[in-house]
Amino acid sequence: MIDFSDIEGVIFDLDGTLVESGLNFRDIRKKLGCPTGVDILTFVEDIEDAVQKDAAAAFIVEQELADAHGARWLSKGKALVEALQAEGVPMAIVTRNSRNATTIKIETNQIPITTVITREDAPAKPDPTALLQIAANWGLHPSRCLYVGDFDYDRIAAERAGMQFLLV
Structure with a gap:
């Protein structure tokens, strides 16, 4: 069980978490x-x-x-982002997507998250490097961060980083 009172920063996966994905x-x-x-x-x-x-x-x-080009906000992801934004909680995205595809998804859906790490920026998940970089940039201990994702690589990366994890 996640204790949200201990969360000072939230990092999201992109596909299947914030936006739908039709990748086969x-x-x-x-x-x-x-x-x-x-x-x-x-x-x-x-x-x-x-x-x-x-x-x-x-x-x-x-x-x-x-x-x-066809990716649209997932309603639960949008609601969580809006709630965190209202509370002033720092947010980021860590995705295995390419930078170009990620940019299109973020811009098309007007996702209000500017800290984004793609596979060109850091080793791809389940490697925890990107998650740890964000926690360090925020000045937070990883245990005070939550990683939200929809796939086993997300869970593994969060565990390796020492972060809390929420499966959606």
């Missing part, structure tokens, strides 16, 4: 030849042939950008 990871995996259970970003990073690696990375970005 099964199809993306199939197109890339990525086995089930293997992280897609790690799979692409481990491709040795530079041309194949670039093509795979470009395909992922292409899928993200197509998804970004």
